[in-house]
Amino acid sequence: MNRSRHRNWNRVDAASLARWIVLTAFLALAGLSYVYLTLQLYHLGDRKKALENDLASLRTQNDVASVQIAALTSRSALQRRLKEGYLKMIPISEHNIVRLTMPAPPNGEDAIQPVANQPAGR
Amino acid sequence: MKWNSRIRCALACLAFTAVFSGFSFRLIYLQMIKHDEYAGLAAEKHVYKQIIYAERGAIFDANNEVLAHNVPVETVVADATHLNNLDAIVDLVGDELKISARELAAKLRGDRRYIVIKREVPKALAAVLREKLRARNLRGIYFEHDATRIYPNGSMLCHVIGFTDFDHRGIQGVEASMEEYLHGQDGYRYIEHNCAGQEIVLYRGQERAPRNGYQVHLTVDLNLQNIVENEIDSAMREYTPQKATIILMRPQTGEILAMANRPNFDLNLRADAKPEQMKNRAIIDMMEPGSTFKIVTAAAALNERTVRPDSMIFCENGVWNFGGSALHDHRPFGELSVQDILVKSSNIGAAKLACSVGEQKFYEYIRRFGFGERTGIELPGEISGLIRPPQSWSKISITRIPMGHEIGVTPLQMTVAMAAIANGGKLITPRMVKSITSDDGKTLSSLSPVVLRQAISPQTARQIGDALRGVVSDRGTAAAAAVPGFTIAGKTGTAQKVDPKGGYEKGKYVVSFSGYLPADHPEFVGLVVLDDAHTNKPELNYGGLVAGPIFSRVAEQAARYLDLQPHEEIRKALPVERVALTNVPPR
Numbered sequence: 287m288n289r290s291r292h293r294n295w296n297r298v299d300a301a302s303l304a305r306w307i308v309l310t311a312f313l314a315l316a317g318l319s320y321v322y323l324t325l326q327l328y329h330l331g332d333r334k335k336a337l338e339n340d341l342a343s344l345r346t347q348n349d350v351a352s353v354q355i356a357a358l359t360s361r362s363a364l365q366r367r368l369k370e371g372y373l374k375m376i377p378i379s380e381h382n383i384v385r386l387t388m389p390a391p392p393n394g395e396d397a398i399q400p401v402a403n404q405p406a407g408r
Numbered sequence: 409m410k411w412n413s414r415i416r417c418a419l420a421c422l423a424f425t426a427v428f429s430g431f432s433f434r435l436i437y438l439q440m441i442k443h444d445e446y447a448g449l450a451a452e453k454h455v456y457k458q459i460i461y462a463e464r465g466a467i468f469d470a471n472n473e474v475l476a477h478n479v480p481v482e483t484v485v486a487d488a489t490h491l492n493n494l495d496a497i498v499d500l501v502g503d504e505l506k507i508s509a510r511e512l513a514a515k516l517r518g519d520r521r522y523i524v525i526k527r528e529v530p531k532a533l534a535a536v537l538r539e540k541l542r543a544r545n546l547r548g549i550y551f552e553h554d555a556t557r558i559y560p561n562g563s564m565l566c567h568v569i570g571f572t573d574f575d576h577r578g579i580q581g582v583e584a585s586m587e588e589y590l591h592g593q594d595g596y597r598y599i600e601h602n603c604a605g606q607e608i609v610l611y612r613g614q615e616r617a618p619r620n621g622y623q624v625h626l627t628v629d630l631n632l633q634n635i636v637e638n639e640i641d642s643a644m645r646e647y648t649p650q651k652a653t654i655i656l657m658r659p660q661t662g663e664i665l666a667m668a669n670r671p672n673f674d675l676n677l678r679a680d681a682k683p684e685q686m687k688n689r690a691i692i693d694m695m696e697p698g699s700t701f702k703i704v705t706a707a708a709a710l711n712e713r714t715v716r717p718d719s720m721i722f723c724e725n726g727v728w729n730f731g732g733s734a735l736h737d738h739r740p741f742g743e744l745s746v747q748d749i750l751v752k753s754s755n756i757g758a759a760k761l762a763c764s765v766g767e768q769k770f771y772e773y774i775r776r777f778g779f780g781e782r783t784g785i786e787l788p789g790e791i792s793g794l795i796r797p798p799q800s801w802s803k804i805s806i807t808r809i810p811m812g813h814e815i816g817v818t819p820l821q822m823t824v825a826m827a828a829i830a831n832g833g834k835l836i837t838p839r840m841v842k843s844i845t846s847d848d849g850k851t852l853s854s855l856s857p858v859v860l861r862q863a864i865s866p867q868t869a870r871q872i873g874d875a876l877r878g879v880v881s882d883r884g885t886a887a888a889a890a891v892p893g894f895t896i897a898g899k900t901g902t903a904q905k906v907d908p909k910g911g912y913e914k915g916k917y918v919v920s921f922s923g924y925l926p927a928d929h930p931e932f933v934g935l936v937v938l939d940d941a942h943t944n945k946p947e948l949n950y951g952g953l954v955a956g957p958i959f960s961r962v963a964e965q966a967a968r969y970l971d972l973q974p975h976e977e978i979r980k981a982l983p984v985e986r987v988a989l990t991n992v993p994p995r
Contacts, residue, residue: 331609346480346531353479353558360560361473361634 454600455613461553462592463847464576465621467569467583469630470665470842475569476583476675478555482534484525486516491548497541501525501549504537525549527574528556557583559675565633566675567688568626568667568787568840580686582624582840584788589844592621622852625842627663632656635965636666643958644670647941653690653819654962655935659827659924661857662836664785665932665966691783691790694816695937698903698951699885700922701812701822702758703829703872706750708773709761711868717747717875721757728756731803735759747871751878753885753900759807767798767806774809776863777825778835779817784858785838793817812903819920823935826922829876830897830930833869835860873897877927880956889921889956891964893974897930898923898959900951905940916940921955925963931970934959 357363367373438446466477484505491497494516502509505526515523529537534551541549557572570581577591578584598613636654643652649670656666669689673681687693709715726740741754749757762770774780780795794816801809808814820838828835837858844853864872876897880886885900898921905916920937924930936955943949967974 327610328608335607335609349478349480350531353477353560356474356477356560357558361630362561362564365634 455598456601458597458599458607460595460597460616460618461555462594462618463555463620464557464572464592465590465623465847467586467590468623468625469565469628469633470626470663471629471631472625473630474560475565475626475630476557476559479558480531481528481554481556482531483527483552483554484529484534484537485550485552486523486525487548487550488516488518488521488523489548491516493546496544497546497549500540500544500546501537504533504540505529527554561630562676563672563674564630564637565628565667566672567669567686567690568628568664569675570788571675571678580789581688581787582626585786586624586841586844589622589624593619595619620847623845623847625845627658627665627839627842628667629665631969632966633666633668635969636668636962639958639962639965640668640670643936643938643941647938647943647954649938649941651689651693651937651939653693653935653937654958655690655819655823656962656966657823657827657838657933659830659836659930659933662824662827662838663842664838664840667840688787688789690819691785691787692818694791694793694818695918695939696815696903696906697812697817697822698901698918698920699753699755699758699812700826700899700901700920700951701815701817702750702753702810703876703899704774704777704779704825705758705762705770705810706746706875707777707829707864707868707872708765708770710746710871711773711864712765712769714764715746715761717871718745720745721749721760723749723754723756723760726756728759728807730759730807733804733807735804735807747875747878750872750875750899751881751884753879755811758810762806762810767801770806770809771795771798773863774815776835776861777828778860778863779815779821779825783818783820783824783838785820786840790820791818793821812901819935819937822920822922822937823933826899826924826935827933828863829869829872830924830933831869832866833862833864835863873927876923880923884952885950886921886923886952886956888953889923889959889963891925891960891967894925894963894967894972895927895975896923896925896963897927898956900956902949902951915946917949919949919951919954921951921959923959923963925967926972926975931972932963932966934962934966936962 364373368375464478467475469475484501486497494513498509498513498516501507502512507526512525515525529551537549538551541547555576557576559566559569559571566581568581570578570583570585572583573579578587583590595616595618597615600608600611600613602608636656640652640654643649652670654666654668655664657664667688667690669687671685673685678686710717715721720743723737723741723744725742726737728735735756737754737756739752741752741757744752744754744757746757746761748754749761765773774795780793782790782792796805796814798805801814805814824835824838827838837860839855839857841855843851843855845851876899877895878884879900880889880896880898886898889898889900890896901918901920901922903918903920904912904914905918907913918937918939919941920935922933922935924933936958938955938958941949941954943954948954
């Protein structure tokens, strides 16, 4: 009786099953990885876009700041502030001006001009 | 029966084969033959060409001070088909952008789909508006990237810098002449959008980076320009002329160090400026130069060796009848040397010098000094002046042209001619642009001086220079142009204004002074021109008395700024004020 029952049972081919399980798992993993990596690509794309926007925003802020600096330090702005009394200029007195010796004029237009490097006091 | 089932089976197979063959052929037709067409149609739906805007190059002075650059702004636009709550949008946008609600509503209710609401909106304000629109879920308002040109110095150097139009194309000044360098090249990128209108970065296509415009460095020194602007402003207050021009130029290189004109305008408020204010009179205004032109006459005679500097010319005691017309001097002169003809500014003497050269030769010298042709400066709209060939001269032209009448020259041409005297006879092309650099500071082009021709010999130039020193002395016509501590060479000019209806306008003069400093080794050449200056007394309306002192003040400050060493021997020169009162120079 027992012998005949044993004979009717389906035998499981463990090795084959394992192969199929591994293959299925591999395919599932590959599929999931593909989906995960694709999503990552989208995510990185969004981050790239956000960084580009940040960079553009920083450039814009930099440009605006440069314009403000140029406007505030321009000659016209400084003169206006001088007139308004926010700035004060003290004229340099004659005895505080040190004039360097003028180099001799060159003989020709293309002549090489010597460097004035004689030590002072000699 | 058996036969029938086989036939049916075969027919079914045939039908299937035919159907699938049809599908296959259709697939091949769509995928291969019509691929490009349908791919293009699909791309039109999803792929957009995004423009990456290039920045316009900045303009700098010789010391790298910013003269013109850009500030990013946004243009607020509306798509009329996307507006979801017009009243709320009108209230919000009108309030934020300071536009009247009625005006905005009329704009948005118009027939057009694409509506520009406001240009040049600051980025910060645009960001606030964008957030408010998003918070209230209002759609149909969009923001387009733009940039506007900013000129930090306002009206200073306005005619030289020029300005741009709405499309950021230069339309005047250096902005126009250097357009091909200043204007960058926009880049692009092909992108795809998702259903929410957001870019899918993964599907970015072909891309080209923008090339920003090059930066242009001018030869103008803003410190010298400031000196010139202050002096021209005080001259406008003192003499209220119709127009005025001052130019400073380095004679050896042709570099323009300063150039100012009046009337002028604020570059940042150019929409309010009148056309008369926008003219760069240094290059587009024609004037009769008057006696300053006598340097050309004397140079021609000396260079042709028809006379020597010490040759004596009889000046007819003040009146010379020539060709049936009388030529007058402002004061009777007997015998004058060639040098003294310049020092005393004798019209008759100058006319006789021109006669000694002859019409054709004299005309050649006028052209040699660059009159009648554009100087070639890097500014748009320059005119060539008006010099008639000898065939068109009248009998008396040979006596009128030598004293600067019957010809039309620009102030810049006159400056260049004086620079040729200062530069040993070499005629140099004036230059406004020093170099062109990329936005990372790499020099792409550095312009060097261009010697057009040797207009006169160095010896003749020296002889004229010696005579011109006498002009700025108590013997000459421009003692008031003297700068204590320096020797100056120069020439005054007082020409009656030409009446557009014909003849000359009575009591109206164009007064000028052109000179250089120091006379031995000139560092700069200057020209001051005032058109129809008003003086307390008409007899004081002379180049030497009006333009001379202005030149003196400009030259003194410029010499100090350039750290020129004064000459000790003339350090204690007569004060300018006293000289001006004790000498009444002739015209």
